[in-house]
Amino acid sequence: MPAGVLESPGRLSIKQIPVWNIESYQDPDLVLVKVAACGVCGSDFRYFMGENPWSQHTLGRFIRNAPNIVLGHEYAGTVVAVQSEANRRLLGKRVAPVCSKVCGACSDCRSGRTRLCEKTIHMGHGQGWGERDYYPGAYAHYVPSWGASCFEIPDHISFEEAAMMDILAVCVHVADQGQIQAGRPVLLVGAGPAGNGIAQVALAMGASHVVLLDRSEKAIQVAKLQGLGEAIHTQHMSDEEIANKLSQVAPEGFGTVFDSVGTLESINLSINALGKSAILVMLAVHDVAIPLNFFRLGSERRIVTSCNFEVGDYPRALAWLTAGRLSVKEWLTPTTLPELPGLFDRITSDPDAKGVFKLVVKPWHS
Ligand SMILES: [Zn+2]
Numbered sequence: 001m002p003a004g005v006l007e008s009p010g011r012l013s014i015k016q017i018p019v020w021n022i023e024s025y026q027d028p029d030l031v032l033v034k035v036a037a038c039g040v041c042g043s044d045f046r047y048f049m050g051e052n053p054w055s056q057h058t059l060g061r062f063i064r065n066a067p068n069i070v071l072g073h074e075y076a077g078t079v080v081a082v083q084s085e086a087n088r089r090l091l092g093k094r095v096a097p098v099c100s101k102v103c104g105a106c107s108d109c110r111s112g113r114t115r116l117c118e119k120t121i122h123m124g125h126g127q128g129w130g131e132r133d134y135y136p137g138a139y140a141h142y143v144p145s146w147g148a149s150c151f152e153i154p155d156h157i158s159f160e161e162a163a164m165m166d167i168l169a170v171c172v173h174v175a176d177q178g179q180i181q182a183g184r185p186v187l188l189v190g191a192g193p194a195g196n197g198i199a200q201v202a203l204a205m206g207a208s209h210v211v212l213l214d215r216s217e218k219a220i221q222v223a224k225l226q227g228l229g230e231a232i233h234t235q236h237m238s239d240e241e242i243a244n245k246l247s248q249v250a251p252e253g254f255g256t257v258f259d260s261v262g263t264l265e266s267i268n269l270s271i272n273a274l275g276k277s278a279i280l281v282m283l284a285v286h287d288v289a290i291p292l293n294f295f296r297l298g299s300e301r302r303i304v305t306s307c308n309f310e311v312g313d314y315p316r317a318l319a320w321l322t323a324g325r326l327s328v329k330e331w332l333t334p335t336t337l338p339e340l341p342g343l344f345d346r347i348t349s350d351p352d353a354k355g356v357f358k359l360v361v362k363p364w365h366s
């Protein structure tokens with residue numbers, strides 16, 4: 001089958017590789033999914049550039065990526081093969097699988113922090129699979145998945161929308177870290193797919209209104225198209241103009257601020273926007289020291305980070321998507337496997353030139 005293989009940093013190739021033999025992994029829960037749609041995640045671009053976003057965020061350190069990872073972890077499709085009797089019910093079903101599995105035995109897993117399990121294995125990522133010719137991911141016709149966490153999707157949700165379940169579950173978890181307070185406004189510094197999704201979740205959780213900031217015109221267009229709240233294009237605004245605008249729309253500050261940018265500028269802006277006892281959630285943590293005057297955290301202002309999600313966040317996101325409380329249709333630009341290498345080169349060399357909000361690969365289209 002054709003697959004998008006990250007051979008080494010900067011080299012994504014479409015290659016013919018063997019279909020995954022699910023029996024070779026010594027895990028009877030693994031099923032085979034025919035991929036109908038796979039989202040291109042911001043983290044896929046970071047793998048492409050030689051980073052390891054999972055290890056950097058979850059473990060706080062870099063681990064070198066194995067060669068020949070088939071990227072892609074945000075996917076939906078149809079179950080075409082199973083091993084165990086328990087998974088027989090899934091055959092032929094349209095599913096959005098959770099892309100990762102935790103060990104279940106370490107102290108994090110035993111205390112309910114499975115999202116921090118150091119032995120997590122996942123699709124589109126090289127660690128934990130042992131030595132393999134190709135590491136499984138969903139930029140391919142087929143991908144293995146764990147039957148125990150394959151969630152069936154209702155008929156009115158398309159595969160492309162269902163492929164956004166991974167990022168929506170992340171958004172639910174991130175929003176929980178921000179302890180959305182009913183009736184207080186929420187600020188999104190960075191309105192890409194994560195910021196946009198968190199804004200929607202925050203509204204579903206009872207935020208009074210959301211304000212989204214982004215330097216990209218496309219991100220602002222999408223938020224406006226969705227009628228998501230106040231979406232402000234900041235590319236040509238000074239820091240002072242942005243701060244003035246924010247104090248007009250939220251005179252008492254925001255109850256929660258989500259920063260998906262993670263630069264010195266964005267962190268300064270985010271901290272200044274916090275109301276009393278408000279929480280700043282940092283989604284993007286970079287290896288950089290930033291000076292911080294702790295007086296700015298007076299009145300119980302807090303800064304926290306967020307990692308991954310718990311399996312329990314997945315059905316919560318799916319219920320909101322199913323009920324129409326979350327909408328991702330406006331995000332999506334479809335693409336194909338043969339187009340991917342060129343898109344990766346172009347987008348990583350000039351992120352502003354991409355003009356797309358969220359790519360979704362249809363591996364069976366050419
Ligand atoms: Zn992702």
Ligand SMILES: [Zn+2]
Nearest residue numbers: 103106109117
């Ligand atoms: Zn564990």
